[in-house]
Amino acid sequence: MKFSKIISFLLTCITSLAANVTYNVIAFPNEHGGSSVALVLDGKTIPMESNIQGEWYIKAEKPTQNFHFSILSNSDQVVKEEPLNREWDSNNDASDNYIFGKLNNNIKNEDLPKIPRAFQKVSNEKEFSKIFQEGQVKVINIVADQSVLDSLHQDINLAISGTNSDTLVEMYFIGNDSVKHFTNVTLSFSGMGSRGYSKRPYKIKFSDNPKDDKDNKSLFGRTSFKLRSLVYDCSYVKQKIATDVGHAMGVILPQVGFARLYMNGIPYGLYELVDNPKKNWIKKIIHEDKLPSNQKVGSYYKGVSYVDESDNLYPASLSVETDEKMYEILYECEIEDENQPNYTDLKEFINWIDTINNSTSVDEIKNKFEVDIFLKYMVIEYLIGHWDGYWIGGNNFYIYKNPTTNKFMFMSLDYDITLGKWDPHPPETTYQNWIPTRFLATPALIQKIIYHPSFQKQFEDYLITTVKKTFNIHALGPRLDYFKNFLYDDISWDRIVEPKAVSVNSDIPFTLQDAMNSYEEAACEASYGVKQWISLRSEFVAKTFNFTIPSELDYSLGSYGDKIVKEKVEAFETSEPGAISNLYNDESSASSATTLKYSYISVLVILIVAFLL
Numbered sequence: 001m002k003f004s005k006i007i008s009f010l011l012t013c014i015t016s017l018a019a020n021v022t023y024n025v026i027a028f029p030n031e032h033g034g035s036s037v038a039l040v041l042d043g044k045t046i047p048m049e050s051n052i053q054g055e056w057y058i059k060a061e062k063p064t065q066n067f068h069f070s071i072l073s074n075s076d077q078v079v080k081e082e083p084l085n086r087e088w089d090s091n092n093d094a095s096d097n098y099i100f101g102k103l104n105n106n107i108k109n110e111d112l113p114k115i116p117r118a119f120q121k122v123s124n125e126k127e128f129s130k131i132f133q134e135g136q137v138k139v140i141n142i143v144a145d146q147s148v149l150d151s152l153h154q155d156i157n158l159a160i161s162g163t164n165s166d167t168l169v170e171m172y173f174i175g176n177d178s179v180k181h182f183t184n185v186t187l188s189f190s191g192m193g194s195r196g197y198s199k200r201p202y203k204i205k206f207s208d209n210p211k212d213d214k215d216n217k218s219l220f221g222r223t224s225f226k227l228r229s230l231v232y233d234c235s236y237v238k239q240k241i242a243t244d245v246g247h248a249m250g251v252i253l254p255q256v257g258f259a260r261l262y263m264n265g266i267p268y269g270l271y272e273l274v275d276n277p278k279k280n281w282i283k284k285i286i287h288e289d290k291l292p293s294n295q296k297v298g299s300y301y302k303g304v305s306y307v308d309e310s311d312n313l314y315p316a317s318l319s320v321e322t323d324e325k326m327y328e329i330l331y332e333c334e335i336e337d338e339n340q341p342n343y344t345d346l347k348e349f350i351n352w353i354d355t356i357n358n359s360t361s362v363d364e365i366k367n368k369f370e371v372d373i374f375l376k377y378m379v380i381e382y383l384i385g386h387w388d389g390y391w392i393g394g395n396n397f398y399i400y401k402n403p404t405t406n407k408f409m410f411m412s413l414d415y416d417i418t419l420g421k422w423d424p425h426p427p428e429t430t431y432q433n434w435i436p437t438r439f440l441a442t443p444a445l446i447q448k449i450i451y452h453p454s455f456q457k458q459f460e461d462y463l464i465t466t467v468k469k470t471f472n473i474h475a476l477g478p479r480l481d482y483f484k485n486f487l488y489d490d491i492s493w494d495r496i497v498e499p500k501a502v503s504v505n506s507d508i509p510f511t512l513q514d515a516m517n518s519y520e521e522a523a524c525e526a527s528y529g530v531k532q533w534i535s536l537r538s539e540f541v542a543k544t545f546n547f548t549i550p551s552e553l554d555y556s557l558g559s560y561g562d563k564i565v566k567e568k569v570e571a572f573e574t575s576e577p578g579a580i581s582n583l584y585n586d587e588s589s590a591s592s593a594t595t596l597k598y599s600y601i602s603v604l605v606i607l608i609v610a611f612l613l
Contacts, residue, residue, distance in 0.1 A: 021093045023048070025069050026139045026174055027100035028265040032080040034071035037100070040081070041067045042264045045074060052172065053099070053265050054141050055179055063088055065223045069100055096176040099139065099260070102489040103502065106176040107135030113478040114559035118470040119250040119376075127284045129220040130175075130564050132257035132273060137490055139174040140204075140227070142263040149263055149445075153501040158189060159196045160504070165189040173203065173219060182211050182216055192304070194231050198499030198507055199269055200225040203276060223280040227261060228272040233416045234510040234524035236491055237483045239272060241476060241530070242384045242415035248470045249462075251376045252285055252411060256400055258540060263500075270487075270494035277398065277413065278333065286400065286409070294524040298401040299345035300335035305395040315394020315436070317443040320354050330394075345401045349408045356448040362455075370409045371449060372401075375459045377412040378450060382431050382463070383537055384415060385423035385473050392423075392436050394443055410445070420528030427528065427536035430544060431463070464545050469557075472538040473531060479561065480531055484519050491515050 014603030025048070027037045037056040039046045042065050056069075066085035070078045082105050090096065099105045112135050131138070142149075148167060152158065158165045171185045184207035191201035205224040206217050217223060230236050239256055246253040254275030261268040275281055282297045283289060291297065306329050317329040333342040352368060365371055377397075381389045389412050390397045396414040401407075404412040420427070424437050431450075435442060449455050469475065494514045510524045521529040528536065542549050 006310055020059050021062050021088070021090070022057055022059050022095065023067075024055065024095050025098040026054050027056055027073075027588075028070065028141075028262055028267070029071045030265055031267050032071040033073075034079045034381075035074045036072045036076075036285055036426040038070045038072050038076075038078070039067065040070050045070065045076075047072065052179055052181075053143070053175065054139065054172065054262065069605070071100075096175060097139075097179070099137065099489075101493060102137070104486075105137055107482075107486065109135075109563040111135075112561055112563070113482045114555075114561040115244060115248050115475050115479055116469050116553050117248045117250070117557040117560055118466045118468075119557065120250075121560075122250045122252070124252065124285050124288050125247070127288055128255055128564050129222050129275070131173075131222055131225060132255035132275070132564075133175070134255070134257075134561060134563050135485070135486070136176050136271060137270075138257065138259040140170040140259050140261050141174070141265065142169050142185075142243075142261070143172065144169040144187075144264070146264055150272055152187075153200065153244065154581070156502050156504060159200075159502065161192050161195050163189075165307075172314060182206060182219070184212060190226050191228070193505070194229055196503065196505035197229065197231045198501045198503035199229045199231055200205050200501045202271075205276075210382050218280075221284055222275040224278060226274045226276050227259065228416070230270070230272050230416065231508055232421070234515045234526075235518040235530050236270065236272070236487055236515065237480065238384075238419050238421075238530060239274070240417040240483065241480060242380065242386075242418060244479070244560055245383075245466070245470055245476070246376075246380050249376050249380065249466055249493040250391070251373055251380070252409075254281070254413065258487065258490065260493070266500075267493075267497045268500060270490045277411070282400065286402070287404070291404070295403055296337075297335060298403040299333075299337055300401075301343075301346045301399045302332040302334055303395060303397045303399070304330060304332060304388065305393055313393075313438040314395075315439055315443065316390075317394045317441060318350050318353055318399075319441065319444045320350055328396075336473065345408075349399060349401070350444070350470060353444045353448055355536060356452070360452075360454055365449070365452075365455075369449075370407055371455060372458075374449060375447065375455065375462050376409045376466075377410060378446070378459065379462045380415075380465050381412055382403050383466065383541075384418040384436055384538070385420065385425065385427070385533065386418050387423040387425075388414065388417055390443055391446055392434065394436075394439070404562060419526075419530050420522070420533035421524075421526035423527075427533055428540045431459075460545070463541060464547065467538045467541045468547065468549060471534065473535045474549065474551055475553055476530060476534055478517055484516065488516075496569045528577065573604065 023039050029035050029037055036565060037048045039048055039058050039060060041060055041063055046058055046060055048058040067089060068082040068084050068086055070082065071080040073079050082101055096106045135147050144167065147187050150396060152165060152167050157163055158545055165188045167187045169185050169187045171182045173180045186205040188203050189200050190203040194201050203224065203226050206219065208217065212405045230396065243253050243256045254277050258275040259271050260275040261271050279297055282300065283291055305316055306314040314330060321327055327347065328342050331346055336342045336344065381391045387393055396412065398411040400411065425434055450459055464488045492512050514523045517523045518526060519530050521532060538549060
């Protein structure tokens with residue numbers, strides 16, 4: 001009898017322990033006028049614990065009903081409640097990191113709308129980083145002396161592009177399943193025109209201190225990334241959807257995601273999280289991390305148009321310049337072979353372009369230049385109306401000389417002011433009539449490659465294929481609807497966050513309703529809604545080339561938009577209770593913490609039974 005009671009008692013203990021789960025939420029109580037966070041479970045308010053600013057946890061029973069989180073005052077009074085009803089959706093004994101006020105921050109892969117690939121998947125996608133995981137909004141908290149951050153944002157001189165704003169900080173990068181802490185991080189302002197607004201864009205660079213541990217020098221394969229302020233895009237998704245199209249076309253583009261930014265727990269807003277296409281990115285994405293250790297990356301230049309004091313525009317058109325100084329004005333030399341003067345390879349490329357004519361052979365051109373990928377970039381620029389890109393603006397592109405192939409490569413970028421915003425040409429414009437309006441000359445590669453008799457048909461074939469399979473409302477509409485719904489709580493939050501920096505530009509005001517409207521109709525200085533532009537442009541291309549856009553999607557080449565899942569597991573050690581294991585696979589069924597907990601329970605049970613018997 002005594003033995004059976006002991007066994008019954010122990011089983012009850014084990015069952016009780018097993019029923020307890022850990023709730024995790026990311027919240028900064030000070031932004032809501034509170035000091036702590038509570039779990040509201042089955043009608044009971046349970047104060048939570050925190051060892052890291054922004055991360056709160058508590059172990060409690062699984063809910064029998066819905067649950068949510070609340071912000072508490074110093075006296076444990078509720079000052080703000082989530083207007084949400086959450087359901088336990090984890091197969092583990094610990095939840096994901098919920099975000100206070102956002103219902104779902106880890107969309108399952110099967111619930112993510114994918115878009116059909118227009119062309120074959122490129123192999124460099126295996127080097128994609130989980131920083132930009134699909135179906136998640138990250139949370140970043142920058143930690144530094146508040147007076148330093150205040151000085152950084154109130155110095156009007158630092159709002160000017162080219163000034164040095166480098167500031168050493170700490171950073172917490174919070175994902176749905178991890179909290180990572182970094183020291184010796186360099187925070188600086190980024191961007192050109194966007195830098196002058198009160199919501200600043202930023203660049204994050206991890207430590208390059210040789211004394212630092214390697215885990216402090218990178219995150220998921222990246223040594224830096226950017227936080228774009230989205231001041232020009234009230235839909236928040238133009239660059240994301242355009243980049244998705246580019247990846248579905250098999251071109252090389254930075255990854256794009258989203259993050260909520262805080263500094264010392266103070267909210268700074270919703271940002272576009274984007275790859276920084278610098279040396280580390282070149283190694284990872286262009287060379288797929290296979291560049292020999294004794295070989296350096298090649299010469300790398302960024303094309304930037306120039307506007308003088310009389311508002312005359314000078315494009316980086318890749319044409320021969322009579323004034324040598326213009327090369328330094330129109331092209332930023334980011335990397336150059338150390339054995340030669342700056343701009344040596346760029347001038348070689350430009351001079352070669354100048355020699356191309358209609359009789360220049362395909363082989364000669366393809367032996368020098370990655371033509372296929374350039375044609376695809378130009379398809380993207382035309383379809384999205386990228387008036388601030390190479391074709392129309394002589395701006396926002398990179399030229400890279402690949403040292404392993406000795407070929408030059410073109411890469412287009414910065415797609416936030418597109419899809420119907422500020423393009424002087426309506427969507428019903430042929431590519432032949434889609435021409436610069438602020439300068440007379442058509443950029444050199446458009447003249448020499450797009451209109452080359454051997455490549456014009458190829459360009460048109462790429463254009464037709466892309467519209468048939470990927471760039472149409474049947475393929476992109478569901479994904480845009482998903483973004484609109486998924487980011488609603490984040491956009492709503494962003495609209496009430498007060499900008500922190502002194503402004504040299506007049507801010508572009510818009511409301512939450514403007515943001516929602518921008519998907520369907522003209523809003524925020526755009527002449528067309530995002531979906532409206534896609535429909536009109538794709539239907540016009542179909543009419544021009546006499547084909548019908550299929551309503552049934554073609555996934556024969558696969559899809560783009562899946563979760564990034566790595567085969568290996570990256571270990572993550574933390575001494576903080578409640579922290580979640582940092583696993584590449586978000587859908588893993590059990591954490592190491594779970595295994596350890598139940599191992600300890602088993603040992604304890606055995607010892608108790610042995611003692612009593």
